Amino acid sequence: EIVMTQSPAALSVSPGERATLSCRASQSVSSNLAWYQQKPGQAPRLLIYGASTRATGIPARFSGSGSGTEFTLTISSLQSEDFAVYYCLQYNNLFQWTFGQGTKVEIK
Amino acid sequence: EVQLVESGGALVQPGGSLRLSCAASGFTFSNYAMNWVRQAPGKGLEWVSGVTNSGGVTYYADSVKGRFTISRDNSKNTLYLQMNSLRAEDTAVYYCANAQRLSVWGKGTTVTVSS
Numbered sequence: 001e002i003v004m005t006q007s008p009a010a011l012s013v014s015p016g017e018r019a020t021l022s023c024r025a026s027q028s029v030s031s032n033l034a035w036y037q038q039k040p041g042q043a044p045r046l047l048i049y050g051a052s053t054r055a056t057g058i059p060a061r062f063s064g065s066g067s068g069t070e071f072t073l074t075i076s077s078l079q080s081e082d083f084a085v086y087y088c089l090q091y092n093n094l095f096q097w098t099f100g101q102g103t104k105v106e107i108k
Numbered sequence: 109e110v111q112l113v114e115s116g117g118a119l120v121q122p123g124g125s126l127r128l129s130c131a132a133s134g135f136t137f138s139n140y141a142m143n144w145v146r147q148a149p150g151k152g153l154e155w156v157s158g159v160t161n162s163g164g165v166t167y168y169a170d171s172v173k174g175r176f177t178i179s180r181d182n183s184k185n186t187l188y189l190q191m192n193s194l195r196a197e198d199t200a201v202y203y204c205a206n207a208q209r210l211s212v213w214g215k216g217t218t219v220t221v222s223s
Contacts, residue, residue, distance in 0.1 A: 034210050036153075043203055044153065046211040055211050087153055094141050094207045095158035095167035102152045 002026055002090055006100035012108040019075040021103045023088035028068045032092040035064055035073045038102075039084045047086075048073065075105075083107050110134035110212055112204050117217030124194050124221070130187040130204030130214055138162075138182040141207035144189050146200035147216075154200075157189060158207055172198075194221045 003026040013019045023033065031051040036044035046055040048064035051071055061076040075082055088100040116128040130142070143158040157178040158167040166178050177190040187204050199221045206212035 043213045043215050049210050089153075089210075091207075091210065095143070097143060097145070097155040097158075097207075099153040099155070 001096065002029060002092065002098050004088055004090055004098050004100040006086075006088055006103050008103060009101070010104045010106060012106050013078050014108045015080060016077050017108075019078055019082075019105055021073040021075075021086055021105075023066075023071040023073070023100050025069045025071075025090055029090040029092040031067050032090060033064075033066070033071050034089045034091060035062075036087045036089060037082075037084045038087065044087060078105070080107075110209075112206070112212060112214035114202060114204055114214045114217035117202065117219045119220045119222065120194055121223050122195060122221055125190070125192045126194065126219060128189040128191065128202055128204075128217060128219070130189075132185045132187065135206075135209070135212070137180075137185040140209065142180065142187045143205045143207045144178060144187075145203045145205055145213075146198075146219075147203070148197070148200045151200075156202070159187070191219070194219075196221050 005024045007022045033051045035048040038044045047058050047062050052064045063074045065072050085102045085104045087102050090098050111133045113131045120126050141160050144156040146154050146156050156169050159178045163180045175193045179188045201216040201218050203216045204214045
C-alpha cells in the first residue's frame with residue numbers, strides 16, 4: 001500500500017499570505033496525485049489533478065507541482081474562503097486510493 | 109447536471125447490517141469505475157471499496173474485507189455497499205465517488221454503529 005504523508009498537520013496563515021502544503025508518497029505515483037479542499041459538513045472538493053492541473057472553476061491562486069514522490073500545493077494569496085482542510089490523494093491505482101492525513105489551514 | 113446521491117445511512121447496533129445506495133445521474137454510469145470512501149468523525153478520508161465499470165471485479169480495504177460487499181446495477185445507475193458485522197469503528201460518513209472523474213463525489217450518508 002502506498003502511504004501518503006502530508007506536512008504540516010496545521011498551518012496558521014494571515015489572509016493575503018502564501019501557503020505551501022506538502023505531500024510525500026512512500027513510492028512513486030508518477031503524476032497521479034490530486035488535491036482536495038474540505039470544509040466542515042461538506043464533501044471534498046477537487047482542486048488539482050494530475051499533480052498540477054487545476055480542476056474546472058478553481059481559481060488561479062491554487063497551483064500544484066511535483067511528480068514521483070514529492071508534491072506541493074501552493075495557495076498564492078489566501079482568501080477567507082480558503083481556510084479549510086486540504087488532502088492529497090494518490091490514484092496511481094484506481095481501486096487503491098490512499099489519502100494523506102490532511103493539513104488544516106487556519107487563520108492567523 | 110452530474111450528480112451522485114447516497115442514501116441508506118442509519119444508526120445500527122454493533123454486529124448489524126446496512127446497505128448503502130448511490131444514485132448516479134448526468135453521466136454514463138456504466139462507463140466508469142466507482143469507489144466508496146469514508147470519513148470517521150473528526151478524522152481523514154479512507155478509501156473503502158471499488159468496483160470496475162462492469163461490476164465484474166471488486167476491491168476492498170483490509171479493514172472491511174470479508175464484511176462489506178460492493179456491487180452495482182448499471183440498468184438502475186446505482187452503486188451499492190452492503191455492510192455486515194458492523195463495528196463501532198465503521199461509524200463514518202460514507203461517500204461514493206467516480207474513480208475516473210475525480211471531481212464527482214456525492215454529499216455522503218452517515219452511518220453510526222452504536223448500542
